[in-house]
Amino acid sequence: YGANLVSFHALPEDVSLANVMESLGDAVTGVIGEGVAASPNPTLGWVGSLDEIERISGYWIKLEDVISLELTDAIPTDPEIVYSMHYGANLISFPIPGSVGLADGIPDDVEEFFTGVIGEGVAASPNPTLGWVGSLEDFEGTKGYWAKVDAGFDFSYDLSNSSNRFSFENEMESP
Numbered sequence: 001y002g003a004n005l006v007s008f009h010a011l012p013e014d015v016s017l018a019n020v021m022e023s024l025g026d027a028v029t030g031v032i033g034e035g036v037a038a039s040p041n042p043t044l045g046w047v048g049s050l051d052e053i054e055r056i057s058g059y060w061i062k063l064e065d066v067i068s069l070e071l072t073d074a075i076p077t078d079p080e081i082v083y084s085m086h087y088g089a090n091l092i093s094f095p096i097p098g099s100v101g102l103a104d105g106i107p108d109d110v111e112e113f114f115t116g117v118i119g120e121g122v123a124a125s126p127n128p129t130l131g132w133v134g135s136l137e138d139f140e141g142t143k144g145y146w147a148k149v150d151a152g153f154d155f156s157y158d159l160s161n162s163s164n165r166f167s168f169e170n171e172m173e174s175p
Contacts, residue, residue, distance in 0.1 A: 001063055001064070001065060001066050002062070002063065003060050003061070003062050003063075003120075004060065004061045004062075004063065004120065005058060005059075005060055005119060005120035005143065005144040005145075006058065006059055006060075006061055006069075006142055006143065006144050007057070007058045007059070007092070007093030007094055007141075007142065007143060007144040007145075008020075008053060008055065008071075008074075008077070008093060008142075009076065009077050009093070009094065009095055009096050009097050009141045009142065010071065010074035010075060010076045010077060010097075011053060011055060011071065011074055011075060011077070012071055012072060012073050012074050012075065013073070013075065015052045015053045015054070016051065016052055016053075017031060017038055017046045017050060017051060017052060017053060018045060018046055020053045020071065021040075021046075021061075021069075023067075023068070023069055023070040023071070024061075024063065024067055024069055025067075026040075026064075027063050027064050027065040027067045028040060028061060028062070028063055028064075029062045029063065029064055030060075030061075030062040031050055031059055031060070031061050031062070032050075032059065032060040032062070033050050033054075033057050033058070033059050033060075033091060034057060034058075034089075034090065034091035035049075036048070036049040036050040037049060037050055038050040038051070054093075055077045055081060055093060055095070056081060056083050056092060056093055057091060057092065057093055057144075058091040058092055058093050058143075058144020058145055058146070059091075059144060060144075076096075077093075077095040077096070078095070079095050079096050079156075079157070079159050080156045081095050081156060082154050082155070082156050083154065083155055083156065084152075084154050085113070085147065085149050085151075085152060085153050085154070085155065086149075086152050087149065087150060087151060087152055088148070088149070089146050089147070089148050090146070090147045090148075090149065091144060091145075091146055092144070092145055092146075092147050093144060093145075094139045094140060094141055094142075094143060094144075094145065094157070095141075095157060095159075096141050096159060096162060096164060097141035097142070097164065098140075098141055098159075098162045098163040098164035099138040099139060099140040099141065099162060099163050100138060100139050100157065100158070100159055100161055100162035100163070101132075101137060101138050101139075101161065102117060102124055102132045102136065102137065102138065102139065103131055103132050104158060104160075104161040104162075105138075105139045105157045105158055105159070105162070106155075106157070106158070107155055107156070107157075107158045110153050110155045111126070113149045113150055113151045113153055114126060114147060114148070114149055115148045115149065115150050116147075116148040117136055117139075117145050117146070117147050117148070118136070118145065118146040118148070119136050119143055119144070119145050119146075120143065120144075121135075122134070122135040122136035123135060123136050124136040124137070139157065
């Protein structure tokens with residue numbers, strides 16, 4: 001129930017908002033991405049600037065009920081997918097169903113550009129002495145993240161130390 005910050009580690013071939021959100025029925029009242037949004041209209045369908053779900057993006061899905069999002073024939077995301085970051089806050093996905101620690105998941109050659117990572121109800125920032133500090137410890141599949149950076153660059157997550165729990169179902173619940 002409420003606003004859920006999510007991402008998709010697997011998507012069907014048809015990534016239209018209508019198809020991806022279909023299993024949520026009337027429980028979904030809106031989807032917000034970075035700089036885009038849409039809401040369902042009973043006559044017009046989905047209305048707004050968001051048409052398709054992207055593998056590299058995170059999304060806020062607003063729900064009126066606790067419900068599971070179910071995807072059929074979802075194709076896993078390439079774990080080496082490249083994220084093109086811009087200065088400021090980037091709403092990004094996590095490409096696998098498992099998890100990895102923040103320090104392990106962000107490649108060393110770009111870690112200096114990260115000034116913070118914010119998840120749903122959790123956050124962390126780098127400390128020169130202590131490493132990553134805060135309530136956010138791991139990147140996790142099905143969760144979205146605001147990655148705050150102070151430069152533009154491309155990166156792929158370092159998943160060499162990841163756990164890889166496999167699940168195509170995303171329970172959308174607020175803590």
